[in-house]
Amino acid sequence: MFKTAKKLFTSLKFNYFSLFIISLVAIGLFSFMYDSVKQETYELHEFKISPKTIRSLKTIEDTVKTEQEKRRIENEVTPFYQFDEEVSKTRQAIAASLFDFIIEEKKANIPDPENPDKLVKSRSEQIEEVRNKFKKLEKEEPGLRLTDEAIASLLTAEVSDLTKMKQEIVSIIGEELSKPVRSEDLSAVRYEVERKLRSSEAVPPAELQTMITLGRSLVVETETINKELTDKRIEEEKNAVEPTRILQGQVIVREGQFIDSEIYRQLELTGLLTNQSSYKPMIGLILYVLFVSAIIYLHFATWRTDNYQKKKSLLIAIAVFFILVIIMKLLSLIDKEFDVQVAFLFPTALAPLLVKLLLNERLAYMMTIVTAATAGIMLLEGFSAIMQMEIALYILFGGVISIYLLGNNGRRSNILRTSLVVSVSNILFVAFYLQMTQSTYDLSELSFYLIAAFASGILSGALTIGLMPFFESFFGILSDMRLIELSNPNHPLLKKVLTETPGTYHHSVMVANLADAACESVGANGLLARVGSYYHDIGKTVRPNFFIENQHGNLNPHDELPPEKSRDIIIAHATDGAELLTKHKMPREIIDIARQHHGTSFLKFFFVKAKELGQDVIEDDFRYPGPKPQTKEIAIISIADSVEAAVRTIKEPTPDKIAKLVNSIITSKLNDGQFDECELSMKELRKVERVICETLNGFYHSRIEYPE
Template identity: 80%
Template sequence: MFKPVVKLFKSLKFKYLSLFVVILAAIALFSLMYGNVKQETYELHEFKISPKTIRSLKTVEDTVKTEQEKRRIEAEVTPFYQFNEDISKNRSAIATQLFDIIIEAKQVNVPDPDDESKIVKSRSDQIKEIRTKFTKLEEEEPGLRLTNEAISSLLNENIIELRKMQREVSTIIEEELSKPIRGGDLSTVRYEVERKLRLSEAIRPAVLQTLITLGRSLVVETETINKELTNKRIEEEKNAVESKRILQGQVIVREGQFIDSEIYRQLELAGLLTNQSSLKPIIGLSLFVLFVSAIIYMHFLTWQEKSNKKKKSLLIVYSIFFILAVMMKLIGLIDKEFDVQVAFLFPTALAPLLVKLLTNERLAFMMTIVTAATAGIMLHEGFTSIMQMEIVLYILFGGIVSIYVLGNNGRRSNILRTSLAVAASNILFIGFYLLMTQSTYDLTELIFYLIVALTSGIVSGALTIGLMPFFESAFGLLSDMRLIELSNPNHPLLKKVLTETPGTYHHSVMVANLADAACESVGANGLLARVGSYYHDIGKTVRPNFFIENQHGTTNPHDALPPEKSRDIIIAHATDGADLLAKHKMPSEIVDIARQHHGTSFLKFFFVKAKEMGQDVVEDDFRYPGPKPQTKEIAIISISDSVEAAVRSIKEPTPEKISKLVKSIISSKLSDGQFDECDLSMRELKTIENVICETLNGIFHSRIEYPD
């Protein structure tokens, strides 16, 4: 059923496959996260009772409240008053001018005995003439009004008395208006002017009321509002008003509360009514998913690795990602039912541990960042910010700590040690979080957070150990944990080698030591080389006695066989071993080591033997079928295998002999083209040569000769 899918998977180019997987995963991720960003709305009606307490899911500006506040501020702003000292002089001058007009009218109308032609005007004509002169002045000063009776009473006075009254009124007006007077002070000042006029000896009783009326009308404000400065102050005050907002998490209406017009307006403004819908969350989430998908796609597109490995790693990364996303979804559902941050239960180190053990450290860092960002959205509280930053940092720090503490050791004990380190990191971060919130927590809450932090770290390790076999089985992967299991001497195949071919077993252990050390020196996988070396000659268990290390002094069966038969038996151990390992469903990397560790090497001994027997043979007939070593680890095992077998044949090995032999074997394989298909450099070959020589010198060191 799955064979066509697997065949299609292998045939597709990585660029197209990765694009298809990323797009498909993006759609699935969007569907999974949509519920976390979709704004909850309610079917509510004005002038009804609210069925539940409703909080705002976002911060929005309340423009109506802001404008109301600005209008209130405008009404309460103190006007900018400006005192005008010229007003007192001007009003005094008006009083003087009024009297001048009266005095001038009297002077013009005085009879002249020497000029009988001069006509003396009647009182009514005088009043009419004075009224004409007053007209312009009254237009400029609407409050200034003198009745005909008042003018007539003033005309009755002589000029000397008028001059006295003129000076008195002008002085009183100038004195009273020489200080700041506002609209509310006018009645008080007018009263004071009236009082002074009544007490003045210069004012005759006949015109007192007329002059009181005149004096009161001359009193005006001397401190007036400066509209320009006042408006400027109003604008400054209005600009200083902070915009009124409905804040995230703010309760708009409580359960059982009457929904009046103002509450309904706020609900509508916050977008909480069912008749409102917004595309913003959908667009925002789409951008986030696009961003995450682009990061993952670009990471794999720029990764310099074989296509098959990249395909597997891509599927592994997304499988882990969706397992974590489902976990976030479940925790998010639980979190709503508690007042504490249940989201801290999320296993912070699960993603980086699994990804690093199954792929590499670079991918683990990327997944830590992506997981943290995704969790920030999926584990956020409904009435807080859309990105729960404490959760983002919690997962980010826990993941980074796990990557560094794990190192390159994937053993179970190290994973557990790493999970404890992550738990300690979680405790430190939660301590920081609790202190920064500046809230008061009781003992129960503190114990809860301590347990949550420990649980998160330990569960990260436990789930990593539990899920590893499933990923290894599903994707045919070989992790450090799996390699360590395969290195157990009690493994059935290793027991088979030990019991049936003890010489081969000893040889394999020696090769493992050499290969492990050499691989570590050039950055290759030493553990893979060690474990692969244990199994590389398992094909010899098919015909153990045909290999010299298992003969133990018995007759060599090859002496009685023709060279072609011996050749077939020796060459077959590579393919027999690979077939046996494949039959037992061993990892492909171990099978490849058994198949490729001899590459296309030449069996010179049997070729020469055939030549000496006069047979017409060609060199290619006496070569292993290959393929040549495809990886550094297999090439190094090939060198170690040949070196270990050759060194055992040296009598009294010395460092010089060993060095010469190792150099000769490496040069021979190099010239034979055995390293053409792996990426070993000349510098690495030199390093491998030095390390193998050092290791062999340690094994074959000189021993003290003890006396009998």
């Protein structure tokens, strides 16, 4: 079954494989995160007692309260009053016109000198005449009223008295209406007009009541409301009203409190009742999961490497991610039991450390961002609306710092050193968080947060070291720690090389030194090259005496063998080595080095020997089966292997001789197309050539002759 799964894994196209795996990831992630975003609701009834204290889970505008506040403001806004100076002049003119009508009528009704008691017009005719003239004023001023008795009383007064009364009332009205008079001031002003008329000597007692009636009717508002400006002011004041909000975390009802209509309305508004289950959080979570899935897919789809490596890397990244999600879930479950944020215990650097050590730095950054965002949602505490931002930033900063500090050194000591620095970084972030919250914390809470921040960093390193062997074993990953273990001279295969082929062992160590230095100069994996070099010729242990470095004396078995047989033995050490390493379940990278380090190189010595014996042979029959080096590390090992073997043949090696030899070997391999399938550039080849020469010059430097 395992073989079938492996075959399916290898044959399935990456696009289909990634879509299938990421779909499973999306379903799993949604299942883990749903409880974190699902809004809690309560089965409550109006006019009942609340069984618990309930707070709002979000900030929302209370439109009813906002509208009530606007209506209150509208009622309280001071109207915009406008004073009209013309009102006083108009009322004075009306008063003067009235008296002019009376005086004019009196003058027109002069008695006959021969019969003084006989008037031209009767009194009723005079009243009717004055009334007709006064009608126009009454239409324009509905409040202005004079009875027939009042007109008759004025008609009996002397013209001189009428003139004085006219002047007096015009003066009083002008004085009182020259000031702002509002509707609420009318009674007071009318009273003041009456008081002045009563105390005036210009008003005869017989006409006083008529004058008071007339004076009071002449008093009107001089300062009225400007509706347009008032409405504008009301609108401005209403627009300035801040919306009334129910704040996130605000207590809506306390335990044991009676749920009246207003409280029930607020519970409905905030969606806290069981009959108001919202689909918004679910839709939002689906969108988030799709977003994360798209990021993961795009990362791997744009990664330029072979499909097998991408598939394996995808599974590793997903495995790491779900380990972190499980940790988040556990923390979210226990967080409710404490008054402090247990989320600060989350190992901030675990994701980037594992992913960078197992895969690469680019993927480590992506996983750090996705982990931080997911933790911000899953580790929600209290009443955060979308995510716990301080937790997301805490994980993001800790993760980024760990990536920078780890570098390319995957040794345990470096991982622990990195985790210690991450702990310090976490402590600094927690200190920043505690200061920004502006809350008061007691000593036990402060101690917890500091210990949690420190433990987070240490846990990151400890879990990384603890989980690495499982990933390496299950996925067949070659990490730095695994390489260091393989470089131990006590490893069974290295012991085999040392005891059975000591010459090959020495040769391998020399090749390792050359390859390591050269790889580091071009940014390749020097540690992989060193360890791979230790094992690259392990196939020679099958027939050790057929390789010159293991031969003693002048006996060479190849002298007694035909060229074809010698060819087969020499070529077989590459495939024998690969098979031996496969049998011992060595990493694929080490096996590839053993199989590819000769590429399709030409065994010229035995080809020429066969030609000299008169055999009809072709060049391709005397080439290694390959494949050609597929990586920079294997190409550099192939150069180092050839150079180290060839430099032994130089008598009294000098820097010039070494440089010419190295250049000729590299040029020969380049012309033979041995570097066609790896990403080693010409610029990098020149660096490799220079570093190998420098290293060899260190090996073969001149020595002082000591006296006997």
